[in-house]
Amino acid sequence: MNKRSTLDSLVLYLYNETELTDSVLIQDAIDHDDEIAETYNSLIQARDLIHHTLLSPEPILRENIMLYAKLTAAHA
Amino acid sequence: MCKLQTTDNELVSRFIKGDDSALQSLIVRHEKKIYTSIYLLVKDRDLANDIFQDTFIKVINTLRSGNYNEEGKFLSWVLRIGHNLVIDYFRSLKRMPLVHDTEEYSIFDTLPLLDENVEDKIIAEQIHTQVRSLIEELPLDQREVVIMRHFGNMSFKEIAECTNVSINTSLGRMRYALINLRKLIDEKKLMLTK
Numbered sequence: 001m002n003k004r005s006t007l008d009s010l011v012l013y014l015y016n017e018t019e020l021t022d023s024v025l026i027q028d029a030i031d032h033d034d035e036i037a038e039t040y041n042s043l044i045q046a047r048d049l050i051h052h053t054l055l056s057p058e059p060i061l062r063e064n065i066m067l068y069a070k071l072t073a074a075h076a
Numbered sequence: 077m078c079k080l081q082t083t084d085n086e087l088v089s090r091f092i093k094g095d096d097s098a099l100q101s102l103i104v105r106h107e108k109k110i111y112t113s114i115y116l117l118v119k120d121r122d123l124a125n126d127i128f129q130d131t132f133i134k135v136i137n138t139l140r141s142g143n144y145n146e147e148g149k150f151l152s153w154v155l156r157i158g159h160n161l162v163i164d165y166f167r168s169l170k171r172m173p174l175v176h177d178t179e180e181y182s183i184f185d186t187l188p189l190l191d192e193n194v195e196d197k198i199i200a201e202q203i204h205t206q207v208r209s210l211i212e213e214l215p216l217d218q219r220e221v222v223i224m225r226h227f228g229n230m231s232f233k234e235i236a237e238c239t240n241v242s243i244n245t246s247l248g249r250m251r252y253a254l255i256n257l258r259k260l261i262d263e264k265k266l267m268l269t270k
Binding site for chain 1 (some may be wrong): 093094096098099103104107108109111112114116119124125128129132133136137140157170200203204208222224227231232244247248250251253254255257261
């Protein structure tokens with residue numbers, strides 16, 4: 001397994017897309033290889049930050065959409 | 077006892093049968109992810125507002141015409157509509173959005189996070205704004221993968237199919253996106269934890 005495929009496996013593991021057997025192997029690598037563990041932790045930190053970037057649209061947008069739905073319902 | 081949430085498919089069915097409140101529920105449920113996805117691509121609030129509305133106009137028209145057949149992938153479908161509208165917009169301008177380069181950020185000058193208080197909440201919001209800005213700095217292909225995976229809940233296989241690349245390429249783009257985000261955080265010396 002080369003470095004790139006190892007990193008790709010870490011990404012898959014990070015997003016819970018690995019098969020169970022692969023998950024066990026990857027977790028073992030994280031537990032016993034400091035470099036892989038450090039890389040994995042770095043990926044976790046970046047991933048977790050992304051969750052906090054959600055923006056809320058202005059309420060008027062939803063109102064406009066609902067108004068469109070209402071006005072066009074008669075023609076549907 | 078756990079109260080089961082009405083599924084997207086059930087809400088879609090209700091809306092098609094004439095229940096507009098079902099559409100409202102769908103919008104409330106997914107609006108943040110959809111709006112953020114659009115905004116991260118266009119990086120302009122006014123434009124994001126327009127495309128967000130246009131996206132749902134298309135959603136409404138398609139649902140009523142009986143052409144919806146995503147079978148449980150409502151959010152992914154809406155995100156694709158929004159994404160395509162963004163592409164259409166930039167095609168109409170005959171350019172793609174430029175990644176902001178060397179835009180000056182003020183150093184995040186603040187106290188370390190202390191116990192929960194109003195000041196902490198303000199600081200947290202500033203952090204979120206800065207992280208959002210960092211995502212905007214990513215190359216478009218990396219931003220797309222981030223948006224599809226995080227907001228669209230698409231698997232890397234689905235992302236690969238949607239963007240016409242191999243799964244290894246989509247994985248690589250996500251890998252670079254996360255690594256680049258980490259680098260940007262370090263470069264801009266963002267204080268994110270105590």
